[in-house]
Amino acid sequence: MLPSDRRTFLGFLSSVAGSIATGWRGAQQPVIDVRPTALFQQPEGRKNLVRITVSGLSAPAARARVTDRHGALVGTAGLLPSPQGPALSGEVWVPLSEPSDFQIDIEVGRDRAARRRLRLTPAKRWTLYWLASIHTDVGYTDLQERALEIHRKNLDAALAWTATHRDFHFTSECALQVLSYLENRSPEAGDALVQAIRDGKIGWQALFANMLTGILDHETFARLVWPAGKLARERGLPFVSAQITDVPGGRRGRGGEPRARCTRSSTTGKGPTAVACCTGGRITMATGPVSGSTSARTKWAIVSRTGSLISPHFWRRTGHTIPRCCTVPTGTTMPL
Numbered sequence: 001m002l003p004s005d006r007r008t009f010l011g012f013l014s015s016v017a018g019s020i021a022t023g024w025r026g027a028q029q030p031v032i033d034v035r036p037t038a039l040f041q042q043p044e045g046r047k048n049l050v051r052i053t054v055s056g057l058s059a060p061a062a063r064a065r066v067t068d069r070h071g072a073l074v075g076t077a078g079l080l081p082s083p084q085g086p087a088l089s090g091e092v093w094v095p096l097s098e099p100s101d102f103q104i105d106i107e108v109g110r111d112r113a114a115r116r117r118l119r120l121t122p123a124k125r126w127t128l129y130w131l132a133s134i135h136t137d138v139g140y141t142d143l144q145e146r147a148l149e150i151h152r153k154n155l156d157a158a159l160a161w162t163a164t165h166r167d168f169h170f171t172s173e174c175a176l177q178v179l180s181y182l183e184n185r186s187p188e189a190g191d192a193l194v195q196a197i198r199d200g201k202i203g204w205q206a207l208f209a210n211m212l213t214g215i216l217d218h219e220t221f222a223r224l225v226w227p228a229g230k231l232a233r234e235r236g237l238p239f240v241s242a243q244i245t246d247v248p249g250g251r252r253g254r255g256g257e258p259r260a261r262c263t264r265s266s267t268t269g270k271g272p273t274a275v276a277c278c279t280g281g282r283i284t285m286a287t288g289p290v291s292g293s294t295s296a297r298t299k300w301a302i303v304s305r306t307g308s309l310i311s312p313h314f315w316r317r318t319g320h321t322i323p324r325c326c327t328v329p330t331g332t333t334m335p336l
Helices: 006-027 144-164 175-184 187-198 218-235 312-317
Strands: 031-040 047-055 062-068 073-081 087-095 100-108 111-120 261-266 273-277 298-303
Touching (some): 031 111, 062 087, 144 175, 144 187, 175 187, 175 218
Antiparallel strands (some): 031 047, 047 087, 062 073, 062 100, 100 111, 261 298
């Protein structure tokens, strides 16, 4: 039954308001989020960096105390406003080589504002390799020789750093940088670079450069590692990888295209001449004397519709029919 007098009624309303406020405060308890990061403290790697985030706390700053299951203090973290949103966050190193139980106490001044007990599992361990390297765009931003000189200066600086910084390593993006350095620097500087490569201080790649693969035929593609291989044999240099760190064109030099064309060129230095379309029959490489010459040879090159050169070896190896030029009989030679 509701109270009848005014004083009792006001007291009743006050108690109801207090109950509502108490329930509201209970619903707005701070939320503690604890997440191990991917960082581990070196050199042992037993401590994992843990990030603590508290939301729903009406304070400009706070402190997190971390204790283990025995009640021993593990560490503390200052909690400051997070740039990700209306929350406080901080980090603390926690011994976490295996899943373990911890208690997190959030303190504002001398008062405890929140507490959470939880079990933490260490994050997956990663090994990150940072490669010091310079991208190769010869002739894209400046004249080719000027661009190559910049790469040679980079190798000068890298060699100087390896002499004064024990843990420093540098990787030449392609073999062109190393070859250009050996051709244009003093023999002493070249020997220093070779020795640094042998010692593993300077890395280099087997590919000659960042090639535009969309205009390469099979034979040229196969020879992209030839300059590096030749230098490796001559100087006893190792290499373990070949990479293209650019955006090469997509190669479409396949024998399945319905029409292609044959291009004829001569070893005498004359420019290639397109002589006929190809109809799809088989052909052998036509060789023989060109008019007025006893040493020059005529060669046929198969060119796809996209302009990619395709060698007969590639065509046979992939099982496709080798096109022939419709105006030239199979196995014959025509003068230029």
